[in-house]
Amino acid sequence: MSKSFSPLLSELIEALRVLPGVGGKSAQRMAFSLLERNRDGALRLSKVLHDAMEHIGNCTQCRTFTEKNLCDICAHPTRGSADTICIVEAPQDVLAIEQTSQFKGRYFVLMGHLSPLDGIGPEQIGLDVLAEQLDAGGVNEVIVATNPTVEGEATSHYIAEMCRKRSISASRIAHGVPVGGELEYIDGNTLGHALSGRRGI
Amino acid sequence: MSKSFSPLLSELIEALRVLPGVGGKSAQRMAFSLLERNRDGALRLSKVLHDAMEHIGNCTQCRTFTEKNLCDICAHPTRGSADTICIVEAPQDVLAIEQTSQFKGRYFVLMGHLSPLDGIGPEQIGLDVLAEQLDAGGVNEVIVATNPTVEGEATSHYIAEMCRKRSISASRIAHGVPVGGELEYIDGNTLGHALSGRRGI
Ligand SMILES: [Zn+2]
Ligand SMILES: [Zn+2]
Numbered sequence: 001m002s003k004s005f006s007p008l009l010s011e012l013i014e015a016l017r018v019l020p021g022v023g024g025k026s027a028q029r030m031a032f033s034l035l036e037r038n039r040d041g042a043l044r045l046s047k048v049l050h051d052a053m054e055h056i057g058n059c060t061q062c063r064t065f066t067e068k069n070l071c072d073i074c075a076h077p078t079r080g081s082a083d084t085i086c087i088v089e090a091p092q093d094v095l096a097i098e099q100t101s102q103f104k105g106r107y108f109v110l111m112g113h114l115s116p117l118d119g120i121g122p123e124q125i126g127l128d129v130l131a132e133q134l135d136a137g138g139v140n141e142v143i144v145a146t147n148p149t150v151e152g153e154a155t156s157h158y159i160a161e162m163c164r165k166r167s168i169s170a171s172r173i174a175h176g177v178p179v180g181g182e183l184e185y186i187d188g189n190t191l192g193h194a195l196s197g198r199r200g201i
Numbered sequence: 202m203s204k205s206f207s208p209l210l211s212e213l214i215e216a217l218r219v220l221p222g223v224g225g226k227s228a229q230r231m232a233f234s235l236l237e238r239n240r241d242g243a244l245r246l247s248k249v250l251h252d253a254m255e256h257i258g259n260c261t262q263c264r265t266f267t268e269k270n271l272c273d274i275c276a277h278p279t280r281g282s283a284d285t286i287c288i289v290e291a292p293q294d295v296l297a298i299e300q301t302s303q304f305k306g307r308y309f310v311l312m313g314h315l316s317p318l319d320g321i322g323p324e325q326i327g328l329d330v331l332a333e334q335l336d337a338g339g340v341n342e343v344i345v346a347t348n349p350t351v352e353g354e355a356t357s358h359y360i361a362e363m364c365r366k367r368s369i370s371a372s373r374i375a376h377g378v379p380v381g382g383e384l385e386y387i388d389g390n391t392l393g394h395a396l397s398g399r400r401g402i
Pocket of ligand 2: 260261262263264265271272273274275276
């Protein structure tokens with residue numbers, strides 16, 4: 001970083017750049033701000049960061065992030081074995097849909113979307129796991145809530161095909177979601193309409 | 202944070218907000234990005250953050266951040282006892298001035314500026330320590346490189362008065378520093394001119 005900062009301070013500035021969107025100047029500002037004003041907060045962050053990286057894995061049923069074997073929704077007595085699965089790209093999307101209070105089924109979190117050019121095929125987004133769950137029976141409906149982007153649409157088509165082969169009803173949320181937008185930024189009301197106005201695919 | 206994230210993930214998102222300029226949405230993005238793509242980097246950050254908060258203190262001579270008793274400049278065989286002291290507001294300003302390669306004396310880092318309304322008086326920015334150093338003798342010149350802001354100017358006037366009482370020559374960097382700007386963002390060339398064109402105060 002610079003010979004004018006002490007080795008440990010230079011290391012801290014460098015280490016902060018692991019955070020997305022944080023360049024050299026912001027990393028400097030963060031380091032100085034923590035040292036000057038919030039060492040307790042920084043120590044708390046250090047501990048939580050360690051614990052989170054060591055203990056957070058993926059829910060064995062829906063793949064969302066959790067430090068337990070099953071996430072709270074999958075461990076729920078009725079929702080965890082619901083016959084409707086809503087498929088989303090990211091954990092943040094679960095939060096967005098939960099905030100509408102309109103969905104009472106379970107989720108499947110792809111943690112991404114199909115992107116063959118980046119080497120992200122069906123298995124990389126857990127579609128083999130989803131296939132096992134569909135084959136196991138008990139699923140009557142799949143609601144696909146991937147983002148309305150090219151990759152999200154391609155992923156949706158792929159999942160629709162998986163459902164068609166197994167005679168499981170599949171729908172896609174549609175109404176009200178602006179094309180090119182990202183699910184997590186849409187207000188709950190719009191998203192509620194998108195859910196109730198879903199159509200077969 | 203939200204009942205739809207696991208407790209540890211919610212804690213991580215909350216803890217990241219200790220960083221300046223990081224709100225709820227950026228904290229979420231950071232947490233997911235680290236969990237998905239860079240757990241090793243996050244563990245490294247956790248460790249360095251801990252070590253830095255526990256071990257970085259202030260140089261006993263110049264007050265800049267260092268994990269040692271004396272910073273590298275103060276520990277330097279000739280610079281540490283130089284007869285010229287350059288006074289700056291922040292450790293970043295030391296870096297900026299070092300990059301001009303035009304100053305070979307030592308520094309005194311205020312870690313702030315006078316701001317009576319915020320309860321920041323002379324002792325809060327170490328001017329009592331500076332007074333002891335001036336009284337101890339061996340200092341022939343003080344260069345004041347506080348920022349050209351209202352508080353920086355007020356701090357400069359206060360230091361000039363301290364020097365006048367002790368018949369120590371005091372100067373203020375001036376030429377080329379845009380008024381209202383912050384020292385750390387000025388290019389080395391401009392700052393070099395500001396140093397060589399300093400005038401008595
Ligand atoms: Zn789950
Ligand atoms: Zn020092």
